[in-house]
Amino acid sequence: MHTEVAPVGGVITAPAPRPRRRGGPLAVLVALVAVATALLLALHGQVPDVYGIGSLVESFLPWSGVLLLVLAGVAALRRSWAAVVAVAFAAGVWAWVCWPLTAPDATGAGDLVVVQHNVSDENTDPLGTAEVLLAAEPDVLTLVEVTPALDAAITAEVSDELPYRAVLGTVGIWSRYPLADVESVDFRPTGVVAQWQRGIRAVVDRPDGVDPVVYAIHAPSVRLVPRGGFTSSTRDRALGLLGDVLADDPRSVVVLGGDLNTTLLDRALAPVLREVTTPAGSFGGTFPAAVPLVRIDHVLARGAEVTGVSALGSTGSDHLPVVADVDLPDG
Known part of the structure; x- marks a missing residue:
């Protein structure tokens, strides 16, 4: 058993806490997934429609926004500027592709x-x-x-x-x-x-x-x-x-x-x-x-x-x- 002895006239000080690690492999993964999502959004028309995959991807494309929200939360927790920038870029592509899909609600006032x-x-x-x-x-x-x-x-x-x-x-x-x-x-x-x-x-x-x-x-x-x-x-x-x-x-x-x-x-x-x-x-x-x-x-x-x-x-x-x-x- 090791006992730390303080020097004469001195005090024992606790070691300084390590600074919280920023980024790391998880932040890299978030950035990669965000960039991949942005590419899928921008190039969805190029996805081959083999076994109906292209059609299925395009049908659910707006829901990629939910994935981006999750990625944004993880990027913020990891305090990784690279991941935040990647997610922001993907969010911009999502808005460019999907925001035009919004429509006013019907009011019953049409002809x-x-x-x-x-x-x-x-x-x-x-x-x-x-x-x-x-x-x-x-x-x-x-x-x-x-x-x-x-x-x-x-x-x-x-x-x-x-x-x-x-x-x-x-x-x-x-x-x-x-x-x-x-x-x-x-x-x-x-x-x-x-x-x-x-x-x-x-x-x-x-x-x-x-x-x-x-x-x-x-x-x-x-x-x-x-x-x-x-x-x-x-x-x-x-x-x-x-x-x-x-x-x-x-x-x-x-x-x-x-x-x-x-x-x-x-x-x-x-x-x-x-x-x-x-x-x-x-x-x-x-x-x-x-x-x-x-x-x-x-x-x-x-x-x-x-x-x-x-x-x-x-x-x-x-x-x-x-x-x-x-x-x-x-x-």
Whole structure:
């Protein structure tokens, strides 16, 4: 046992505490992850879409902001200027890529208030669903995954406010105003069964001003295939064909409500977005309803402006509805 003896006339002093170490391997890791995140944000379009990975990355890209918040906290705790600068750089890239995805909330003041919803073919609460949809005071509903039972139940609930209806297959439009020129929209990819009916188109005959054509669309889902990863090829081909349909539509004012099964950052949606646009609003997720991480349900327009878009409350579906204000041109 070692005993320290003080010199005569002296005192024992405790050793000075070591200064807290700055930086270190953790700070280096934070800086590297931040730079990698910035590169992914800036170059997401270059990520190969092998097994649907590119599409998946783009769908969840805004959520990289959560990672950057964590990295910022660690960089501050480590008191590493290099890590702080790297995270700040990545945050700037995130803002450049993702901030345009924000959108004003809908106020219900548009010329045409449109509510879009995937009501789910397993919905066990059609009456509650109808109440949520009607609470937004829509002029038009575009609904998908409409079974015959849901069609009957929802129509019975909304008919006083939205007496005009057109349903084909599992998609439908309910309107405050008469519907004309109702047509099926064929964007079925080659090889898909002939019964596939996921699009409808109708002209909304408003009492004054321009009469827009309204689409209700349900794009195919992304699937997880064992040993094959995520597959989005059917959806991607369908969206390409839908872009062609919209390009060929002679109407100058087009409003599209749909579950497009992807976000607005996804390259797969580019053919559609060349024809119709919207404030992105990707931070108001619609799926899954319990924890809405992504917005895959949209209201888009051409020849009109979507001025606000918001997610509504939960229904009996695994999606949340969205409501949009659409300002129509004078006509």
